[in-house]
Amino acid sequence: MKLRKAASFAIALTVVTGLLAGCSKGNSATNAGKEDKGNEGTQTEQASKDVKLTFFNTSAEVNTVFEELFKKYHEQNPQVTIELIPTPIGGAQLEKFQSLLASGNPATIVNLDAGTILQYKDDFLDLEPEKAKYEALTNPGAIDGALLDGQFLGIPWTAQGYGLLYNKRAVEEGIGGAFDPASVKTRDDLEAIFKKIEASGKAPVMLHGADWSLGAHYLGLTYSLQSQKVEDNRKFVEELKNGQVQLTENPQFTGLMDTFDLLKKYNARKSDPLVADYNRDSADFAKGAAAFYFMGDWSWAVIGTLEGRDADFGILPLPISNNPEDFGNAQVAYSEPKLFAIDDSKSTPEQQEAAKAFIEWMVSSEDGQKAIITDMGLSMPYKDLKAKSTNVMSNAVSEYVKQGKIINIGVINYLPQDYWAKTGAAMQKYLVGNIDRQGLAQEVQDYWKSYAGK
Known part of the structure; x- marks a missing residue:
């Protein structure tokens, strides 16, 4: 989920407008050339x-x-040149995409959240003819999980999960002995460990205060925990829009918020919880300044490159109740957060075919898989993997996936694009004590009511 929402790196925004203009349909130079004779x-x-x-x-x-991947592909396919349109992390990405589309210069290929592709589905190529091919290449259910209102509009390339990351050394030093992750089955189990760690003089947990983390990853679990079926969770959201849900009476919401109160109490950043420095939070956790971290496997992009970090990490489900059998207590949140889609508004048939070929190469070739798995440190929902993951966190998530212990958060693909920012702001108020539980529930319900009938 947070290749878009889960980092704070500073990346420069560079757009080559001249190239974009040359990639649209009806290129006058190309059309004129078709009429030329002789040498021309x-x-x-x-x-x-x-x-x-x-x-x-x-x-x-x-x-x-x-x-680097684009360069390598060009070396192997000299007739194809691919130019990057970068975006800064967490900043104005959707606006940039919208402006390119509105100006008539959309990118040929996009790497977008599934929800954005769904929102602009009429502008993307229907990939139904490619579906059988990708069903053969991917793990069972991967393509079904990528369908948007039943349409195959985007090709999955990563799989991500999140929950409570743990630094094994920090936990074991805090509790004074070996740590068995399987021993944490309930909220009370987690609090018992937090108390021991705090008593040892260490910070029990890192709670990142950014709106995307609080609104999408944390509060967003409310919508995914109602049922193991995405369609049921979509119905729950519709009930929220229609004012049929009182969150303070919903066990999933109240359970999540009871656990949130626990994280808030033992938060390493409780003196300044909204500072939200992702690099700093990730680095401090990686070096043992906090034993646990509510975050996802994408954080390895920061943690894996740090000098002086600890070596042993893992992930726990976030317990939301004191009944070990409750859905969510033994599962980690999981999704295919980003999809590759191809423009169908301005790109030429030649560009579309070249884009299909490049995407297939990127997800199935050794070079492409090495770039994604080894260099990016990400997991892929594909069968024949030719590269080994160095992402300790994603490997830990994969163990839950293999056991079927996952929370399918696919409902987020159908949520409004501002849901995490708007409700995340309410969560921030709650985090610093500006509103109480009832006030939080009311703000979230009011947000959803504003989408009634939409």
Whole structure:
């Protein structure tokens, strides 16, 4: 989920507008060339074999890896040139995408959240003819999880999970002995460990105070925990819109917030909980300044590169009640957060075919998989993996996936694009004590009521 929402790296925004203009349908130079004869016709025929693609990337923390991948593909396919349109992490990504679309210069390929692709589905190529191919390449259920209102509009390339990350050394020093992750089955189990860690003089947990973390990843679990079926969770959201739900009477919401109160109490940042410095929070956790961290496996992009970090990490489900059997207490949140989609509003048939070929190469070739798995440190929902993951966190998530212990958070694909920012702001108020539980519930309900009938 947070290749878009889960980092605070500083990435420069660079757009080559001249190239974009050259990639739209009805390119006058190309059309004119079709009528040329003689030497000019020969030159135009040669030029027509060359295809320029643009790639709009919202996984900003791995811009440079994509650029290297584009170069490698060009070496193997000299007729195809791919230019990156980067975006800064957490800042104005959707607005940039919208402005390119509105100006008639959309990127040929986009790496976007599934919800954004759904919102602009009429502008993307229907990939139904490619579906069977990708069903054969991916793990069972991966393509079904990527469908948007039943349509195959985007190709999954990553799989991500989140919960309570733990630093094994920090936990064991805090509790004074070996740590068995399986021993944490309930909220009370977690609090008992927090108390021991705090008594040892260490901070029990890192709670990141950004709106995306609080609104999407934490509060967002409310919508995914209602049922193991995405369709049921979509119905719950509709009930919220229609004012049929009182969150303070909903066991999933109240359970989540009871656990949130626990995290808030033992938060390493409780003196300044809204500072929300992602790099600093991740680094401090990685070096043992906090034993646990509510975050996802994407944080390895920061943690994995740090000097002086600890070596042993893992992930726990976030317990939301004191009944071990309750859904959510033994599962980690899991999704395919980003999809590759192809423009169908301005790109030419030649560009679309070249884009299909490039995406297939990127997710199935050794070079592409190495870039995604080894260099980016991400997991892929594909069967024949030719590269080994160095992401300790994603490997830990994979163990839960293999056991079927996951919370399918696919309902987020159908939520409004501002849900995490708006409700995240309410969570921030709650975090610092500006509103109480009832006030939080009311603000969240009011947000959803504003979407009634939409």
